[in-house]
Every structure is written in C-alpha cells, then in structure tokens.
Amino acid sequence: MNNTMLAAIAESAQAPLVVRSIDRPVPARGQVLVRVHAAGLNPLDGKIAAGAAAHARQALPAVLGLDLAGTVVELGAGVENFAPGDEVFGMAGGIGGAQGSMADYIAVDARLIAPKPRQLSMREAAAVPLVFITAWEGLVDRANVRAGQRVLVHGGAGGVGQMVVQLARARGAEVYATGSAASLDFIRALGATAIDYQNEVVEDYVERYTAGEGFDIVYDTVGGTTLDAAFRSVKSYTGHVLSCLGWGQHSLAPLSFKGATYSGIFTLLPLLSGRGREHHGAILREAAALADAGQLSIRMDPQRYGLNAANEALRQVVQGGGQGKTVIELLAGLSADPA
CATH class of the missing domain: 3.40.50.720 (NAD(P)-binding Rossmann-like Domain)
Structure with a gap:
C-alpha cells in the first residue's frame, strides 16, 4: 500500500481548500484504518475552514470532514470487532486535532464507527452520522x-x-x-x-x-x-x-x-472529551437497523462532487443552496486529481 494519499486541506482561515498529497496515517491502538469512499460535509466544516468554530478545537492547517463511509483496510492493536473488508460509517474525525474524512484514508477510533447500513449506498451512509x-x-x-x-x-x-x-x-x-x-x-x-x-x-x-x-x-x-x-x-x-x-x-x-x-445537545463532546465514544457507535448501529428496516432515509443533493471539487462542495454547504446533504465521493469514478 502506498504510504501517501490525497487530502483536502484548509491551510489557513478563509483560504480555499488545497488538495495535495500527505502521509497516509497508521492506525494506533484501538483504531482502524479506513479507505474512505465518501465524506459527508456539514455546516461545521465551513465554520472550521473560516476560522470561526473555536468550540471544535481544530487548528489549521487541517483536513476537514467529520462524517465518513468506507472500508476497513487495517486494524490497530486491540481491535477485535472489525476486520479488513468491513464496510463502516461514522462521525470520527475533523475536530479536536484529529484528521478529517476528506482524504483517501483515515485512522479512526473503532468505538466511533459501526457497520454500514446494507440498504444505503456509501454516499448516503456518509451523510447520516452527525x-x-x-x-x-x-x-x-x-x-x-x-x-x-x-x-x-x-x-x-x-x-x-x-x-x-x-x-x-x-x-x-x-x-x-x-x-x-x-x-x-x-x-x-x-x-x-x-x-x-x-x-x-x-x-x-x-x-x-x-x-x-x-x-x-x-x-x-x-x-x-x-x-x-x-x-x-x-x-x-x-x-x-x-x-x-x-x-x-x-x-x-x-x-x-x-x-x-x-x-x-452537543454532539461533538465524545470526540472532544474522549468519554462516551462507545455510545456513538451504538447509536449508529441503531441508525443502520432503522435504515435496513426501511424506516430511515436521507435526502441527498443531486450534485455529485469528487475531491477535486471540495471547494465547490463546501461552498454549497455554507451557502445552504443544496437540495439535501452534500457528500464528497472518493471512490466513485470522480476525478481526485488536485485542481
């Protein structure tokens, strides 16, 4: 596996995101390495990029993105409830100094993720967690x-x-x-x-x-x-x-x-404090059960974005002009070449 990856980075407040190659993370104890298929965007990502979200404790430069869906590719020590090849989703990064999901790979605390709903696509699943x-x-x-x-x-x-x-x-x-x-x-x-x-x-x-x-x-x-x-x-x-x-x-x-x-309700607290992270994983398992039972869906913006369109996608979220949740797809045949 290549030891580098592409990521969308907010280098300074209110500056355009830059897509460039950085080191691929290595999962620490209790973490899994996930190949990101889709990164869900939220208004908080725009606030972090603007330097206006002190409560998220995410200093710039930083890779943005809280939500993700993807495939487990490597396990850190002590992880027993996931295996390589598992499809997962979660709100697992992008604040508190942790790398975000707008990258080819992300190392995440295994307590924060859950098996992806079978009835949702990777794109849809990435829009659900937060x-x-x-x-x-x-x-x-x-x-x-x-x-x-x-x-x-x-x-x-x-x-x-x-x-x-x-x-x-x-x-x-x-x-x-x-x-x-x-x-x-x-x-x-x-x-x-x-x-x-x-x-x-x-x-x-x-x-x-x-x-x-x-x-x-x-x-x-x-x-x-x-x-x-x-x-x-x-x-x-x-x-x-x-x-x-x-x-x-x-x-x-x-x-x-x-x-x-x-x-x-302050949803970010387990990520920032480290306490209660297992509960987030449990909540996402409930979400997956509801989705697979046909009781939960998510309205998606019809516009599709690859990593090279990260600035356009983030602008859509900040301006609120979309018709549903905005997601960046990293494994959908959309160009991921730096703009």
Whole structure:
C-alpha cells in the first residue's frame, strides 16, 4: 500500500481548500484504518475552514470532514470487532486535532464507527452520522420519546430535522414539523404534519394541534428566536424542549412558568472529551437497523462532487443552496486529481 494519499486541506482561515498529497496515517491502538469512499460535509466544516468554530478545537492547517463511509483496510492493536473488508460509517474525525474524512484514508477510533447500513449506498451512509446522532441524543437519550407523544420539530426539512422526524415516527410518536413554504411537501413526505412557520404564529398551531396544551417534546434545530418559540409551545409540567443550537442568550421565563424542562445537545463532546465514544457507535448501529428496516432515509443533493471539487462542495454547504446533504465521493469514478 502506498504510504501517501490525497487530502483536502484548509491551510489557513478563509483560504480555499488545497488538495495535495500527505502521509497516509497508521492506525494506533484501538483504531482502524479506513479507505474512505465518501465524506459527508456539514455546516461545521465551513465554520472550521473560516476560522470561526473555536468550540471544535481544530487548528489549521487541517483536513476537514467529520462524517465518513468506507472500508476497513487495517486494524490497530486491540481491535477485535472489525476486520479488513468491513464496510463502516461514522462521525470520527475533523475536530479536536484529529484528521478529517476528506482524504483517501483515515485512522479512526473503532468505538466511533459501526457497520454500514446494507440498504444505503456509501454516499448516503456518509451523510447520516452527525445528524442522526444529534437526533438520537435528544429524542432518545434526553427525552425518551415514545408512542402516544406529540413531537414538534423546528426545521423539519434540515439535516438534523429530517432525522428527528423519522426517528420520532419510528418510535411511535405523532410528529409535527415547521418549515418554509418550499419545504412543506418534503416534510409531509416524511410522515409529519407540516407547519408553515412564516404564516402561522406559535399560539395558533399549539391551539390547533394540541388544544392549547402544548407538545410533549419540542426539538429545535434552528436556534435563535426559534428556541424562544419552542419554550412557548411545549406542554406544562411534563414537556421537554431540546436544542442542538442553544448557544445564544435566552429568557427561561416562558419555560419556567410551564414547569417544563430543557436539554442542550452537543454532539461533538465524545470526540472532544474522549468519554462516551462507545455510545456513538451504538447509536449508529441503531441508525443502520432503522435504515435496513426501511424506516430511515436521507435526502441527498443531486450534485455529485469528487475531491477535486471540495471547494465547490463546501461552498454549497455554507451557502445552504443544496437540495439535501452534500457528500464528497472518493471512490466513485470522480476525478481526485488536485485542481
């Protein structure tokens, strides 16, 4: 095996990514070396490239990319649950000083990955990890979503939002989701009742769908004033608000006067702290089971990108102009020559 590989590197803040040859990593104890077939991109990758994501602790220059799908090619010492040739997926790099997935190979902690869903392509599987883990940590780990509950998802057509909708439905909840007029048909196709947030105020849809009681679980994937709206729409006493973007300054009074609860979701924590990594692998096995049972899919942007188009792909993610998740394919016949 060649001891070098191609990778897309953010060399300095706000500079274009550069595709060049670097040393291929060697798996350390507890790691596996994965031949990357596809690298899923997320808005955080754009923030890191812009030098605007201090919470990700990823100093530049760095190889970007948190999500991946690929094939195990080599095992580090102590790894017993994977073998060369296994197809895997995971959120396993790109922050905290670790190499990202926008490269031919990546050495990853074996606890962070899981067998790839059989019913998803490598491209689709690479789009799932971060958004599904974020959905699960809120809905299941914090709120214990279950049958008989009403769940409201703010931003139901987004990456995390579509996972929240599908996961809540798979666990028997009745699901409602807000979106813009252009996204309502997609939200309905996921099986949720669609709410046009631009044309209906919180109190109106709370009255219409819950007889004024409020929703059992409200998952905010948007942040800002949308989180404030979530506090106003949750059920008294037993209601639970979740947010993966609760980073601003908010008044807790509307939530407190309802006697309801709030949980913040910070999906990166196991990668940054080293604690709880096994749980991420377990969550991804749940994702694979749902996908293989036909209960989980992911909307992909129809535009296809090779490594040589990394800047274009990242621009698409940052500007939010795509029609689904953006993925870079490294083993799909797309050119990977440096631009």
